Amino acid sequence: MSDHAPRSSRQTDWFLDVTTKSGVNFTHQSGRKAGLFTMPEGFGAGVAVLDYDSDGKMDLLCLGGGTISPDGKFSGAPCGLFKNNGDFQFTDVTEQVGLNVPVDYSHGVAIGDIENDGDPDILITAFGQSRLFRNEEGTRFVDITEESGISLAGWHTACAFGDVNSDGLTDLYVAGYLQWSFEEDQVCKDPESGRRDVCMPGNFPDAQDHLFLNLGNGKFREATSDAGLLPGGKGLGVVLEDFDRDGSLDIYVANDVIRNYFYKGHGDGTFAETAVLGGLVGNEFGAPEGSMGVDAADVDGDGFSELFVTNYENEDNSLYRNEGRGLFNHQTVAFGLSGLVRPYVGFGTLFLDADLNNLPDLIIGNGHITYHNRQSDFQQPSMLYKNENGKRFGNVSDQAGAWFSVPRVVRGMARADFDNDGAIDLVISEWEGPISVLKNQHKANSWIGFTLQGSASSRDAIGARVQIFPLPRFHERTLRSGGSYLSSSDPRLLFSALQKQSEPVDVRVEWPSGQIELYSEMPPNQYHRLVEGLGRPILDTP
Amino acid sequence: MSESLFSWFFVMNSKKLICLAALLLICGCGWIWYSVISPQNLLDQANELAQNHPRQALELVQEAMFRSVSDYPEAELLRVKILILSGRREESLGAFSLIEHPERLPAEKLLEIGKLAQESRNYFLSELAYQAAAKNPSHQVVALRALIQVLLFTRQEFKALTFVDQLIEVNSQDPLAWQIRGNIELNQRHLAEAERAFRECLKLTQNQDQEQSVRENLIQILIDRGNVREARKELDTYLEKFLRTAQVRLEEAYLLRLEGHPEQGLERIEQLCETDHPQRIKAVYLRGLLRLDLKNLEIAIGDFKTVIKQQPWHKEAHSKLAMAYRSLDQIDLAQIHAEISEELNQKAVRLLDLTSKLAEDPGQTSLRQEVIRLNQELGNFEEAKKYQ
Numbered sequence: 001m002s003d004h005a006p007r008s009s010r011q012t013d014w015f016l017d018v019t020t021k022s023g024v025n026f027t028h029q030s031g032r033k034a035g036l037f038t039m040p041e042g043f044g045a046g047v048a049v050l051d052y053d054s055d056g057k058m059d060l061l062c063l064g065g066g067t068i069s070p071d072g073k074f075s076g077a078p079c080g081l082f083k084n085n086g087d088f089q090f091t092d093v094t095e096q097v098g099l100n101v102p103v104d105y106s107h108g109v110a111i112g113d114i115e116n117d118g119d120p121d122i123l124i125t126a127f128g129q130s131r132l133f134r135n136e137e138g139t140r141f142v143d144i145t146e147e148s149g150i151s152l153a154g155w156h157t158a159c160a161f162g163d164v165n166s167d168g169l170t171d172l173y174v175a176g177y178l179q180w181s182f183e184e185d186q187v188c189k190d191p192e193s194g195r196r197d198v199c200m201p202g203n204f205p206d207a208q209d210h211l212f213l214n215l216g217n218g219k220f221r222e223a224t225s226d227a228g229l230l231p232g233g234k235g236l237g238v239v240l241e242d243f244d245r246d247g248s249l250d251i252y253v254a255n256d257v258i259r260n261y262f263y264k265g266h267g268d269g270t271f272a273e274t275a276v277l278g279g280l281v282g283n284e285f286g287a288p289e290g291s292m293g294v295d296a297a298d299v300d301g302d303g304f305s306e307l308f309v310t311n312y313e314n315e316d317n318s319l320y321r322n323e324g325r326g327l328f329n330h331q332t333v334a335f336g337l338s339g340l341v342r343p344y345v346g347f348g349t350l351f352l353d354a355d356l357n358n359l360p361d362l363i364i365g366n367g368h369i370t371y372h373n374r375q376s377d378f379q380q381p382s383m384l385y386k387n388e389n390g391k392r393f394g395n396v397s398d399q400a401g402a403w404f405s406v407p408r409v410v411r412g413m414a415r416a417d418f419d420n421d422g423a424i425d426l427v428i429s430e431w432e433g434p435i436s437v438l439k440n441q442h443k444a445n446s447w448i449g450f451t452l453q454g455s456a457s458s459r460d461a462i463g464a465r466v467q468i469f470p471l472p473r474f475h476e477r478t479l480r481s482g483g484s485y486l487s488s489s490d491p492r493l494l495f496s497a498l499q500k501q502s503e504p505v506d507v508r509v510e511w512p513s514g515q516i517e518l519y520s521e522m523p524p525n526q527y528h529r530l531v532e533g534l535g536r537p538i539l540d541t542p
Numbered sequence: 543m544s545e546s547l548f549s550w551f552f553v554m555n556s557k558k559l560i561c562l563a564a565l566l567l568i569c570g571c572g573w574i575w576y577s578v579i580s581p582q583n584l585l586d587q588a589n590e591l592a593q594n595h596p597r598q599a600l601e602l603v604q605e606a607m608f609r610s611v612s613d614y615p616e617a618e619l620l621r622v623k624i625l626i627l628s629g630r631r632e633e634s635l636g637a638f639s640l641i642e643h644p645e646r647l648p649a650e651k652l653l654e655i656g657k658l659a660q661e662s663r664n665y666f667l668s669e670l671a672y673q674a675a676a677k678n679p680s681h682q683v684v685a686l687r688a689l690i691q692v693l694l695f696t697r698q699e700f701k702a703l704t705f706v707d708q709l710i711e712v713n714s715q716d717p718l719a720w721q722i723r724g725n726i727e728l729n730q731r732h733l734a735e736a737e738r739a740f741r742e743c744l745k746l747t748q749n750q751d752q753e754q755s756v757r758e759n760l761i762q763i764l765i766d767r768g769n770v771r772e773a774r775k776e777l778d779t780y781l782e783k784f785l786r787t788a789q790v791r792l793e794e795a796y797l798l799r800l801e802g803h804p805e806q807g808l809e810r811i812e813q814l815c816e817t818d819h820p821q822r823i824k825a826v827y828l829r830g831l832l833r834l835d836l837k838n839l840e841i842a843i844g845d846f847k848t849v850i851k852q853q854p855w856h857k858e859a860h861s862k863l864a865m866a867y868r869s870l871d872q873i874d875l876a877q878i879h880a881e882i883s884e885e886l887n888q889k890a891v892r893l894l895d896l897t898s899k900l901a902e903d904p905g906q907t908s909l910r911q912e913v914i915r916l917n918q919e920l921g922n923f924e925e926a927k928k929y930q
Contacts, residue, residue, distance in 0.1 A: 276880045286861030286883040339768020375734050
């Protein structure tokens with residue numbers, strides 16, 4: 001929670017803070033109060049957006065983090081599930097759906113339909129035991145960690161679902177962070193003031209990332225060693241998408257203080273790590289950075305998704321322009337994103353078309369991790385950048401809204417159209433702070449949205465591409481999973497600024513299975529469910 | 543009568559004569575003691591002999607100490623000096639540590655010891671001597687500046703910062719102190735602190751050279767902090783007062799790049815790239831970046847190759863060369879340079895790790911050798927020397 005008072009809201013603000021009236025009253029706990037300066041306490045937790053009860057309205061899952069006892073024992077704080085009643089009114093249903101169970105000290109969350117039954121399931125990563133909850137027909141969540149075969153003790157952070165071996169079942173990638181324990185902790189001090197502070201990640205060994213292949217019926221098999229994953233890693237951000245458009249999901253992992261990984265998928269559950277040649281290692285000059293959050297979007301409208309990574313202070317965030325074939329070019333400078341954020345430590349980040357002109361804008365949440373820092377404050381401002389015609393980003397933080405006017409310690413964030421009005425809203429988690437719900441104040445004149453439902457593909461259809469006709473610029477959207485920081489966003493795809501405002505549009509979907517289908521005459525200004533196999537098959541690109 | 547008078551006179555005079563003789567003898571002995579064998583005199587003689595005959599000088603010092611009725615710190619200090627001049631590093635440090643209150647010794651002599659120790663690379667002793675001298679108010683500023691110099695040279699920047707603060711406390715209007723503070727913060731990449739210190743310096747300085755140097759640093763800091771607008775303002779102020787140095791040309795070109803004007807950036811540094819200026823390689827590298835921005839791939843490759851020929855450890859140039867080759871679809875060459883860059887990056891990370899380990903345990907010879915080797919492989923020759 002910020003120590004500062006926000007400025008008053010303006011009608012022209014892009015986002016309005018509606019947390020108070022929304023009924024979402026949830027605060028993250030870090031365990032900082034124990035005063036032990038442990039490593040896990042600074043990393044916060046994510047948020048997830050999911051329609052758990054399939055009522056067409058996006059609900060909200062908040063992770064609680066945990067507490068630390070004076071003798072260094074970690075306990076998880078319960079998560080909170082808030083059901084969306086519409087009009088930005090939420091009800092806490094945590095207990096009702098059985099999620100008021102003790103989990104370990106929680107960090108990250110991924111949403112995926114592991115049984116292709118249409119009910120989104122939940123994976124929560126933790127310092128301790130990560131847990132998988134099966135959604136039973138939108139009424140109850142059941143902890144199936146033990147029988148699922150997902151055994152993840154230690155410290156795990158970012159995670160994402162996606163079908164990496166093309167068998168129609170969604171698989172799971174989980175990033176490991178550090179091999180750390182309270183018993184083997186070090187005492188780290190600020191070298192100048194001598195004051196105790198949390199240590200840097202470089203003081204501890206990497207933890208291994210994991211890949212679990214879905215066997216069906218809620219069972220998984222660990223495939224880490226067969227998949228070609230590199231040993232170790234200090235992952236905090238993961239995003240899955242078919243970046244090179246070869247029909248197979250790729251995985252990008254943002255690592256803290258070591259180089260980032262790019263796993264080029266072969267479509268059979270194996271990967272080649274190509275970040276070095278791919279230009280995705282770290283900064284403009286190929287050096288590793290302290291990377292945290294990550295997101296992807298086609299920023300310049302060329303059909304290939306760019307990657308954006310938030311980094312530690314005194315480092316630029318990195319925008320990697322996708323040149324195709326798994327090759328990226330660091331273009332932070334060219335896109336005007338160099339500089340302003342250097343005093344800050346970046347965590348959650350999202351591409352979202354906030355001003356509804358069909359171009360992905362960019363939001364960055366900041367907040368320090370060390371308590372005593374002479375360079376910058378612990379609480380830091382978040383930033384909003386407007387996409388200027390796919391060529392550059394301009395800083396519009398002063399128009400973003402009152403919430404943005406005060407420094408905070410932001411960690412996770414997710415995008416969601418909570419009121420189904422075609423304008424993307426935001427939910428943001430703060431370290432030791434409340435969840436904030438921000439309503440997008442732009443009015444969508446013409447828009448259309450889609451929920452994708454795979455059949456031959458996994459039901460989540462991660463990796464699917466959607467085009468609409470007639471073609472407005474930036475007419476293509478890709479369904480990806482992961483992204484931001486420890487969080488999971490609204491899985492629906494949204495198009496704004498349609499060329500003909502009230503006329504129906506035709507929709508072309510490239511499903512992960514390779515099937516290409518056309519869905520005709522879809523009325524605008526509403527969401528549609530596109531089911532694989534129910535469209536008109538087409539063979540060629542239009 | 544005359545005989546008795548004579549006898550009386552003789553007796554009386556003999557007593558006087560004896561007294562006189564005794565007095566003369568005492569004076570003579572005193573003179574001899576004072577001028578030949580007094581501890582102070584022995585020290586003076588030892589001081590004269592110190593440079594060319596250190597062994598004899600040391601004997602005289604020891605004799606002086608022996609003859610002294612109490613502790614004789616001046617002699618101990620001279621002993622330290624002679625030991626330094628004889629190249630007996632450990633002993634000189636040991637001797638200095640035996641002086642109970644070095645701060646009570648004349649500050650000039652302590653400064654001399656500090657300087658001699660510094661010249662003979664006995665930095666810890668030099669540090670101790672300057673610290674003691676800095677306790678003397680009349681020599682505090684000189685001693686603190688010298689001490690800070692040693693601490694910076696021996697990479698003890700945090701410690702140096704403490705003494706810079708003392709220097710500022712003695713005289714907060716001292717622009718040099720602020721400049722030193724700014725430089726230390728800049729070296730540690732504490733950009734906000736560095737900026738504050740340099741701005742203080744600018745408020746106080748009357749010295750044009752100092753102002754120019756500080757403004758150059760300030761522009762760099764503002765660019766590095768990503769404050770493009772302020773950097774431009776600062777650059778304009780600079781150009782109103784000073785001619786462009788090579789450093790400023792580089793900064794301006796980089797700023798123009800950030801502002802989205804790579805062509806103008808190229809114009810600023812073209813001349814630097816053609817001369818034998820010490821900044822030439824930096825300029826050629828930056829030209830490569832700007833040309834890459836402008837998609838002039840082939841000539842950008844030429845620039846990066848030039849840089850790598852001069853500085854094979856230039857990991858950024860390898861990385862950018864890989865990017866340029868990749869854009870030209872020369873994947874094999876791209877792969878080679880991307881891997882070299884990656885290998886150099888890993889070495890840099892390892893060096894960071896080992897350097898901090900060495901700081902915790904400076905006695906580890908194999909670790910030191912590894913740090914030296916990695917510094918050399920990464921082109922940090924000055925750093926390597928410091929560890930040797």
